[in-house]
Amino acid sequence: MRERIYLDHAATTPVHPRVVEAMHPFLTEVYGNPSSVHGFGREARQALEGARDTIARFLDADPQTLVFTSGGTEADNMAIIGGAMAQRERGRHVITSSIEHHAVLHACEHLEQLGFEVTYLPADKTGMISTDELKKAVRPDTILVSIMYGNNEVGTIQPIEEMGSYLREREIVFHTDAVQAVGVLPISVSKLPVDMLSVSAHKINGPKGVGALFLGRKVPFTPYLHGGSQERKRRAGTENLASIIGFAEAARIAQEEMEERVAKYRQMRTTMLQCWQQEGISFEVNGHPEKHLPHILNVSFPGVHTETMLMNLDLEGVAAASGSACTSGSLELSHVLEAMCLDDPVAQSAIRFSFGITNTVEEAERAARKVAQIVHRLKR
Template sequence: MSDMMYFDHAATTPVHPRVIEAMTPYLTQVFGNPSSVHGAGRQARQALERARDQIAAFMDADPQSLIFTSGGTEADNMAIIGGAMAQAERGRHIITSQIEHHAVLHACEYLERNGFEVTYLPVDETGMVQLSDLKQAVREDTVLVSIMYGNNEVGTIQPIEEIGAFLRERGIIFHTDAVQAFGVLPVQVRQLPVDMLSVSAHKINGPKGVGALYLAKKIPISPIAHGGSQERKRRAGTENLAGIVGFAEATKVVAEEAEERISKYKQMRAAMLGVWQEEGIRYHVNGHPEQVLPHILNVSFLGVHTETMLMNLDLVQIAAASGSACTSGSLELSHVLQAMHLGDEIENSAIRFSFGITNTVEEARLAAHSVAKIARRLARDR
């Protein structure tokens, strides 16, 4: 993939060389089961707990509050289904937003089929949830609210501090899907009014197939996987030791490079927009103008259909996306853009560029010129 300009880091990221190096011994030499009592098992257990301590330190969390999962989707499902089931006696009403990742939306739909009621909050044209809408939606039987930290398609950062503070007063459990924000925003759980928070390794140059759910003390949860007593009886199954070690190393790399990365992403964003302005093509930036994740740029090239633009970009070796990677294989219109009510022209022409450690500002400029050329040609051909 060396010649490809990869601008789809919100979908997944390349594994950092330091992460591969950290993982290798746990794939070849230290391969014991962390639950085994012999020496090999104890060695594996020590590595597992060391990794837990490192990730917890990065998030400013108590290590015991982290539950390792197979990724963000499982963490979201565990929080929503496990959190709701544990409180079913208290109430069966849940609140989320219309722009959540499908890992949250489909978990909520599953609960609806099992006797729960879900309110899906609308968003404004910038993709932001309004606290006033949440206040109106809260009922006596509301037991759980799940609102994402930063949106994976348009990058809008949600007002989770205000939402969390309001829910704390009401004694309602608050979960946030921080998968896309983790590593680009400071996710410090002791400073955030959240009870549960989902993260994933492969969005921060760690391996795929590993994530974690932060679960605050005394927050009830029913396990959704049944079997052994791993993760303090909260998530059965032999831990993905090499993956967890890789996850820990990825957080260490992020901690060292975060400021530099964020400043680079902002420069890339500005460079792309600058080129399109100079070239005089018709475009519209989707998402909040200020409260936005620095590595996500969602733009509609007016008069050019999303799929047509993506195919043409692929032909010139530029990888971008139409939105969430979980749905971009299908031709469905983005549920996020639909919820923002931007109108057909904008919704049908949106492209997401997302930046990462392999990109340079010069490359962003080059890609933007290619995009402008394609947009101009396709608009002319219509």
């Protein structure tokens, strides 16, 4: 049987066996609606709030500041649209970056259709957003800024603390999409100067279809889902209890294993880069050389087109990606690489390898050898 190596954990991760085990009773036995007042409902409510407490500890947050969502996309949309609409009488200027996930970019485009003005900050060749550029963009009518914590395509970690401190002094609401950073970086919303922060379960070996938004107590916010008074009237709809339980278990495991996981991912990255050096193939690493997420390695092999490399890797049983899973089916150049103004041969040959708990260092080396073989074969 052909070996299969999954190196696309930034797109999604396999559900941890302990997470499946934790969820099972809430799919079969504990089926009450958390909003019901009878015993079945109270049992579900107790489990829901217990899960909220666990995820709050993971993020060092007050449990009451967490709003459960259907995932990172909804959390981003809630933060940007809900945060902007609540302040539209105060101003209509929003700032984001040109390398955000489409959940942020498309939400900002929606705001533009509603009459808001959006400034898209540029990135440098390492994928870094400049705090000085942010400061220049701030205006008296700026009401909201959204900058991602760590980029999902090249892994660059942004100066969130520096940006947040500046914005807090000016009382401008600050949101960060931490979907890729959570689980590989310790995150404390009680220390970080952020007002809203998005996370998703399926990036940390939890189930798909559940996430959360940290929403600071004093942050202006207008809900855009209407129907019930769930989540303290901030997000209507019956909570996805089984998935929330799974999210909490995934968060618990990620917290326990973070140090060990990160050490392995760094070793895998080093192993792949050393392999390519030994094989004598031409490659360039994209993203910041030091400030990058440990599980994401974006690298270009000039002369070998991205789609050609991905197809050949797939035939060899190796799963990698060209960028965000939301756009990887498209043949268009990644908007992140385009915003970084990389040379065409580099941008058009970029591959994202992303590591996870099921991988081994030996797998990383075998995958790297396969990449080298493909490059040598195609160059011949």
